[in-house]
Amino acid sequence: MIKKVSISKIRPNPTFSREPRCEAMGEEAIDLLAKEIKRVGWFGGHLKAREVDGHYEIAFGHRRLKALKRLGEEEIELDVVAMDNNQMAILAGVENFQRHGLTDEAKAKAWRAVKKACGGNTTEAQKLLGIGATTALAFDKVEEYSARKIAPAGISANTLLEADRMGGPEMVKAAAKKGLSANTVKGIGAKIRERAKAHGGYDKGLEKALIEEAKKGKITHPDQVADVESKLFTKKMDEGLKKAREKFQKENPPDLTEIVAGWKQVDAELPTFVPPAVAAVVVAAPVQALPSVSVIVTGEIA
Numbered sequence: 001m002i003k004k005v006s007i008s009k010i011r012p013n014p015t016f017s018r019e020p021r022c023e024a025m026g027e028e029a030i031d032l033l034a035k036e037i038k039r040v041g042w043f044g045g046h047l048k049a050r051e052v053d054g055h056y057e058i059a060f061g062h063r064r065l066k067a068l069k070r071l072g073e074e075e076i077e078l079d080v081v082a083m084d085n086n087q088m089a090i091l092a093g094v095e096n097f098q099r100h101g102l103t104d105e106a107k108a109k110a111w112r113a114v115k116k117a118c119g120g121n122t123t124e125a126q127k128l129l130g131i132g133a134t135t136a137l138a139f140d141k142v143e144e145y146s147a148r149k150i151a152p153a154g155i156s157a158n159t160l161l162e163a164d165r166m167g168g169p170e171m172v173k174a175a176a177k178k179g180l181s182a183n184t185v186k187g188i189g190a191k192i193r194e195r196a197k198a199h200g201g202y203d204k205g206l207e208k209a210l211i212e213e214a215k216k217g218k219i220t221h222p223d224q225v226a227d228v229e230s231k232l233f234t235k236k237m238d239e240g241l242k243k244a245r246e247k248f249q250k251e252n253p254p255d256l257t258e259i260v261a262g263w264k265q266v267d268a269e270l271p272t273f274v275p276p277a278v279a280a281v282v283v284a285a286p287v288q289a290l291p292s293v294s295v296i297v298t299g300e301i302a
Contacts, residue, residue, distance in 0.1 A: 001079070001080050001081070002046060002077055002078070002079055002080075003077065003078055003080045004075050004076070004077050004078075005056050005075065005076065005077075005078055005080075006074060006075055007065065007068060007069060007073060007074055007075060007076055008074075009054070009055050009056055010049070010055070010056050010057075010058055010065060010076070010078075011052075011055050011056065011057045011058075012057070012058065012062055013057060013058060013059050013060065013062075013088055013089075013092045014057060014085070014088070015085050015088045015089035015092060015113050015117075029063070030063065030066050030067050030070060031070070033063055033064065033067040034067040034068075034070045034071050037064070037067055037068070037071065038071060042064075044061070044064065045079075046077055046078060046079040047059070047060065047061035047064070047065070047076070047078050047079065048060070048078070048079045048081060048083070048091060049078040049079065049080050049081075050080065050081065050082060050083045050088070051080055056078055056080065057088070058078065059083065059087075059088050059091035059092050059095070060091060060092050060095035060096055061095075085117070086116075086117035086118075087117070089113040089114055089116065089117040090114055090117045090118070090128060092110065092113070093110040093111070093113055093114035093117075093128065093129060094114070094128055094129065096110060097110055097111075097129050097130075098130070104138075104139070104142055104156055104157040104160075105142060105146060105151070107139060107142075107157070108139040108140075108142035108143045108146070108157065109143075110129070111125065111129065111131075111136065111139040111140075111143075112139075112143055114128055114129060122136060134158075134161070135157070135158070137161060138157035138158045138160065138161040139157055141157070141160055141161045141164055142157045142160060145160065145164075145169075145172070150169055150172075151172075152172060152173055152176035152177075153176070154176055154179070155172065155175060155176040156181075156182060158182035159175055159176075159180060159181060159182040159185055160172055160175075161182070162175075162182045162185040162186045162189070163175040163180070163185050165189070166185060166188070166189045166192075166211060166214065167211045167212075167214060167215050170215040171185075171211070171214060171215050174214065174215050174216070174217045177217060178217055178220050180220060184220070184221065184222070187221075187222040188214055188219055188220075188221070188222050188225065190222070191222040191223075191225040191226075192207055192210045192211060192214070192225055193207065195207075195210065195225055195226065195229050196210075206229065206232075209232055210225060210228060210229060210232070213228050213232070
């Protein structure tokens with residue numbers, strides 16, 4: 001039922017609402033939307049709402065409502081229908097999910113609300129939001145990290161998923177710090193597995209070592225994996241030689257008796273030691289040029 005109501009009586013959707021800090025709800029974005037509404041008029045159809053205790057909870061359209069308030073409007077026409085929380089969540093999720101400026105964290109919140117409204121049926125929730133299984137899993141992972149309060153800022157849901165698959169929270173933090181994309185993280189993981197297979201069988205130790213280097217931010221592109229592997233090999237060889245030397249010294253300690261006896265012999269012989277005479281070496285000056293030969297012949301022929 002279309003009903004004109006006072007804007008002061010409108011409340012946000014209790015199951016899902018835009019985050020105040022997201023770009024689309026920022027002051028600049030709302031100003032632009034208000035100017036657009038003033039220029040071309042209201043667009044997007046009536047906002048759906050339900051009546052609760054004399055107030056009206058809108059399912060979606062929070063940006064448009066905020067823009068109307070900025071324009072000084074006092075009333076708005078709503079499509080008021082009976083809806084339960086599940087229907088409110090689904091409407092909000094479907095309407096807002098693909099909108100500009102919605103953060104992955106907000107999308108994950110919408111995904112969770114829609115999935116819950118679908119009774120946990122992920123397939124149905126995916127269809128409603130138009131996303132695939134991998135994206136749904138990524139949003140689940142965002143929710144998991146947010147709940148644990150370890151989700152770093154500036155990382156997409158897909159990047160978080162790929163980084164978590166590779167090396168857990170530490171890799172997620174490294175990916176966020178280095179600004180890596182999901183494809184880059186995925187490529188690094190694939191290259192690491194490729195190198196682990198390169199020497200016959202599957203070298204789990206090498207895989208683990210390379211992942212640890214990635215966690216430290218030392219691998220930010222798939223092309224760097226082989227170079228880091230080479231450095232790890234050199235380091236391993238140096239450590240091996242050091243351990244072998246330490247083992248040899250431990251198993252073959254120096255004979256202190258022989259060392260002391262050697263120094264006593266030096267002390268005894270040093271006072272009478274006469275350095276051997278060094279014969280002078282005669283060195284001739286090099287001949288740079290020979291004198292020229294001149295022959296003069298005189299006489300007569302009879």
